Amino acid sequence: MLRLTPLHTETVDWDPALRAQILAVAAGEALDAGAWTRLTTELGQAFAEAAARGIRAVGVQPDLVVSHGQTVYHWVEGGHARGTLQLGEPAWIAERTGAPVLSDLRMADIAAGGEGAPLMAFFDRLWLGEEARATARPIATVNLGGIANVQLVAADGSVAAFDTGPGNCLIDAVVDRATGGAQRYDDGGRLAAAGHVHEELLTALLAHPYLAAPAPKSTGRETFDLAVVDAAIAAGAGAGDPVPTVEDLAATLTELTARTVVDALTGASAESAPATLICSGGGAQNPVLLARIVHHAAARGIEVESSAARGLDPAFKESLMFALLGYCSLHGAPIELGPLPAGGRVLGRFSPGRGPLELPTPHDGAVASVTIEHRTNAHRTNGGATP
Structure with a gap:
């Protein structure tokens, strides 16, 4: 059993101009290569500032920062997901916080034949599975x-x-x-x-x-x-x-x-x-x-x-889920969002912090269940533009 203890929760609004750009792109606005580069850079910098702000509030250096990024397109064709795009360059977060960053959390599942969503399936199986079995x-x-x-x-x-x-x-x-x-x-x-x-x-x-x-x-x-x-x-x-x-x-x-x-x-x-x-x-x-x-x-x-x-703040359940996902990926535990031909995958890709990337020894088995103490442990940027 893994116990999740919250330390800090906060919502940080997007800069209004950046929020407007996110919504415009999600609605199909065409950008050239330079505009795409600026957008993913500005998003990464905003995420980095939010992460640094959370770290200052808690006073603890994290082992890992998990950044889902800002979804601007989820490509579905023929009834199945073919790709997905989340922006927000993680190198800015790694540089600002000094901690390694896990990002691009959906594509491994899509590449293996899954939908890459909803990621919450993984969290709820561990959070509620025992109760569902006990109550039938x-x-x-x-x-x-x-x-x-x-x-x-x-x-x-x-x-x-x-x-x-x-x-x-x-x-x-x-x-x-x-x-x-x-x-x-x-x-x-x-x-x-x-x-x-x-x-x-x-x-x-x-x-x-x-x-x-x-x-x-x-x-x-x-x-x-x-x-x-x-x-x-x-x-x-x-x-x-x-x-x-x-x-x-x-x-x-x-x-x-x-x-x-x-x-x-x-x-x-x-x-x-x-x-x-x-x-x-x-x-x-x-x-x-x-x-x-x-x-x-x-x-x-x-x-x-x-x-x-x-005991789980509804505004931060997703953030807590990302923290749990990060723990599992850090320890090499595969995650299965839905039935996959060859089983689950370790999700996300790592960006080193200011030093070499050192991963702990992988767990022999998967996490069986989680319990939550008090409220969600999370820090995120949100201006109403997230999907």
């Missing part, structure tokens, strides 16, 4: 980031995980556009609470082909962007219909996320439906979204709770 009932989790991903921990402790579709990304995008960037997200779900679900628009959104695709599957912002919303508005509009207000759009897109998350959990037989759904991620801070998830889940006999009820 599946447990589900959902991470409500830009894209929502669910993990179904079966009664035998195995895990199925996949991206369900949009989490916060479409809500954030319509709010940002409607307010000219003055608001980056629906703070507290206030806009959704003031609006009404536009049923024709919701029906058009639910017809997106990704939502009907079988699992395992993964996706990104390049699949669910403002063009999807605008196309659905056009498809669902009658002659002379007014354009939906931002409040109605927020309410409709909030309902879309809630519906698709819960539908994904109950697509199999009633016997495989989870007893509990544990929520984390930025969307877990949105009471309107959570209320809609609770509503749909209750109709299927699923109890909903925040990961905070289990």
Whole structure:
């Protein structure tokens, strides 16, 4: 058993101009080689500053820094992931902190035939597997980031995980556009609470082909962007219909996320439906979204709770997962996100710190389970642009 003890958590906002560039690239803006170089450099420098700030706050030099980087594209073709791109040059982090850095965490799994996502499957198998086996009932989790991903921990402790579709990304995008960037997200779900679900628009959104695709599957912002919303508005509009207000759009897109998350959990037989759904991620801070998830889940006999009820800050579950992944890669432990033809892979690539890279002796066996003390141990940069 591995025990994870948090030391420090903090969210550092992106510089507004850098955040705008990230979102533009994720939306398909073309860049030349020089612009790509500047972007990955500036992201790496921002990550390095955030890591150094965390180290100063804790007063402990880390053995390893794990940097997932900023996803700008997740290439899916023929129903499977073919590649993925996360920016943020790790050499800047290694130089600033003096510690080795683990980055590029998804590609080894994709190269081995996996989806490279969701990485959370690995964490939840260790965190909840014993409980699922002891109770003989599946447990589900959902991470409500830009894209929502669910993990179904079966009664035998195995895990199925996949991206369900949009989490916060479409809500954030319509709010940002409607307010000219003055608001980056629906703070507290206030806009959704003031609006009404536009049923024709919701029906058009639910017809997106990704939502009907079988699992395992993964996706990104390049699949669910403002063009999807605008196309659905056009498809669902009658002659002379007014354009939906931002409040109605927020309410409709909030309902879309809630519906698709819960539908994904109950697509199999009633016997495989989870007893509990544990929520984390930025969307877990949105009471309107959570209320809609609770509503749909209750109709299927699923109890909903925040990961905070289990001692894990919902804002930092992903960060804690990356710390665990880093420990396993540092010690040579292979990780299997889903079924792979030849088993799991050691994920990520290492950038040495200021000295030679010295790895510990690999573990003889994999980590069997984890327990969490108090709250998440993490430090990250986030300005609402992460997928």
